[in-house]
Amino acid sequence: MTYHPGEIRAYALDDRYTLETGRVFLTGTQALTRILLDQARRDRAAGLRTRGFVSGYRGSPLGGLDQELWRAGERLAAAGIEFMPAVNEDLAATAVLGSQQVETSPAAQCQGVFAMWYGKGPGLDRAGDALRHGNAYGSSPHGGVLVVAGDDHGCVSSSMPHQSDAAFLTWFMPVLHPADLGEYLAFGEYGYALSRFSGMWVGFKAISETVESGRSVELRPDRRFVIPDFTMPPGGLHYRWPDLPGPQIEERMQAKKEAVFAFAEANPIDRALYGLRDARFGIVTTGKGHLDTMEALRLLGLDEARCRALGIDIYKVGMVWPLPRRAALDFVRGKEEILVIEEKRGIIESQFKEYFYDWPGDKPRRMVGKRDEAMNRLVPWTGELSPRLLVPIIASRLEKLFPGEGFAARAAEITAEPPVALTIPGATRTPYFCSGCPHNTSTRVPEGSQALAGIGCHFMASWMDRNTTSLIQMGGEGVNWAASSKFTGQPHVFQNLGDGTWYHSGSMAIRQAIAAGANITFKILYNDAVAMTGGQPVDGPVSVQAIAHSVRAEGVERIALVSDEPARFHAGDFPAGTTIHAREDLDAVQRALREVRGVSVLIYAQTCATEKRRRRKRGLIEDPPKFAFINELVCEGCGDCSVASNCLSVEPVETEFGRKRRINLSNCNKDFSCLDGFCPSFVTVEGARRRKRAGTGADVAALAATLPPPDLPRLDAPFDLLVTGVGGTGVVTVGALITMAAHLEGLGASVLDFTGFAQKFGPVLSFIRLAPRPEDINQVRIDARAADAVIACDIVVSSSPKASATYSDRTRIVLNRAEMPTG
Structure with a gap:
């Protein structure tokens, strides 16, 4: 069986905004x-x-x-x-x-x-x-x-x-x-x-x-809206x-x-999918829950024709609140049962109950949702819904009304094999600071001190054995300590605060700590970019000097600046008494600040490593012709360079003389903190350029022309393809290429990228769904045990619980066995 797509259409990326049909x-x-x-x-x-x-x-x-x-x-x-x-x-x-x-x-x-x-x-x-x-x-x-x-x-x-x-x-x-x-x-x-x-x-x-x-x-x-017959108030x-x-x-x-x-x-926005006046069973859904419901019905074999034959209708709500009463009550009136499916709290269900009390003649015989008629929990209001989760819920309700249709048996068949979530000790892609990240150094605290985490990349210090704890809402950093310290006897704490958060609302937290007389040092981490969400600039004029003058105006007397390039700053540009230090002095500076009564501020100034890499590629800043190497014959494998730098570019390498260390120059951001350890195996090369590998010289187009056209499988139902890998290695690009190619062939295509901390060497899952038409795709996430194929770019991510839960005995996997160190 083959599927022969139509001609690839002419398409430009601007079409997303310019096409009207x-x-x-x-x-x-x-x-x-x-x-x-x-x-x-x-x-x-x-x-x-x-x-x-x-x-x-x-x-x-x-x-x-x-x-x-x-x-x-x-x-x-x-x-x-x-x-x-x-x-x-x-x-x-x-x-x-x-x-x-x-x-x-x-x-x-x-x-x-x-x-x-x-x-x-x-x-x-x-x-x-x-x-x-x-x-x-x-x-x-x-x-x-x-x-x-x-x-x-x-x-x-x-x-x-x-x-x-x-x-x-x-x-x-x-x-x-x-x-x-x-x-x-x-x-x-x-x-x-x-x-x-x-x-x-x-x-x-x-x-x-x-x-x-x-x-x-x-x-x-474009929709033509009807002006309602409504009398406006004066x-x-x-x-x-x-x-x-x-x-x-x-x-x-x-x-x-x-x-x-x-x-x-x-101008109705809610609609009954089939408009069956004599339907016995109705499902009310909205948003993503509607797509999960439609996929669950597909798995149960309930297409439009079968629903019509049995008397099953679906009411899709577009406006969750206020629920348009007349159309909603018209749908439920006279039905034997209504099942309300909403993700999270039952906003629609609650309105129906209110309407039923005020208009009792419009009730169905029974309505269930978050609980069934016996007050047992039914549709969860916590977590997220999925088609596989809804299948037994819907089947159990249908089995009572249509006992001879085999819905319970079909649901049991679908859910018979539970998802197998692999859990391999040590095989995790824990997000980590990027190579050369300023936070590798800035989030350290002296022995005996404690730090509080905040919103931003620096939160990852919480799982790096840096005595960093707690999490508070954005803009509340340190204020919890201002209260709790009055009842704990702890004399001092460091509070990490990103420059973006400081500009957003964190400056108010500093003001509150001053007003409360708290003993706290705010470490304002000036990284020159909002790295957490993509390297955007802070939304306004902010500089190291401006931050220093601002906190002095608020009443902070003791201000210290630590930087990887202290020579860039001049004391005359800062409030009187501000001290300027190299990052090698961070520990000593912090030891002094923790003895200061009241609120003190340490500004750690170093540009985000990822943003610095971008700027170098674009020619906006100099890319220093300097490289660090490790002589494996001299290296003793002690790992002191990894401890000194906390850098992912310092990687273990297995040699005939045992495990050593090497510098991965492909992702090295030239922070050079790995040189801080006392080690004779390090070699620096200056004034050089990295050699680029020569291409093969092959005529790819000519080679491709000789290939026979593939015999494509027939696409009768959605095909689910999972791409797994590590952030920054092209997983998102793979998903974008496949879905755009399918789109150009006239197929329906969707992609959902689960990235999270992906840019911090965390796991990436790209859920790709392909179907004959866009309307044949319901939900965009691949459900448990539903993956037809996997492009496994990284064996560790592919072995994770989230990825492996989508596998079944029919899943085909193409696996990359190349090793990549974890954080």
């Missing part, structure tokens, strides 16, 4: 960027003179959105869209409010400004007061606001799991939950139309599994001034909610 390949951040561009295009076509505005603060799963906005900068500018990276999330929300004030300004240069706020879940919490005020004051009639919340349901790259729905609900903000990237575009369009009509800011859930994926998307024509629903504090704001919020209901009834 057909199929494009989009990542989550590109889809969010396109939402803005599409709104500008629609407004121009409607004859509106609007502008656009976007502001927020980076953080996984939205860590790369600012980079995509910068890449699309010229296109955004041409569309009249301003991007203002914010210092933090609440100030971004305040800026977005300012964009809605333009329309009422006599000096306005446009008819209105449509705006987007973005931030990860904890940032949404931080911005709560500003978002509450913004939503209460309202959007402008020709503006509108989308509030994009990066929800990390699985706590993959956050300090805790996050679900934004409840926060949105508290602020009376409607919540849209798109299931896939195609719906990003449609829901973005809907959100702006809803915001303009109702005066509400509109929440937009961007969960990690969706926004960090990429997939083929069929572009839909003065309308939108931003106005004066609007002084008073009960009229709350009364207007009630009217806004009614306007949301009216808009949703005139």
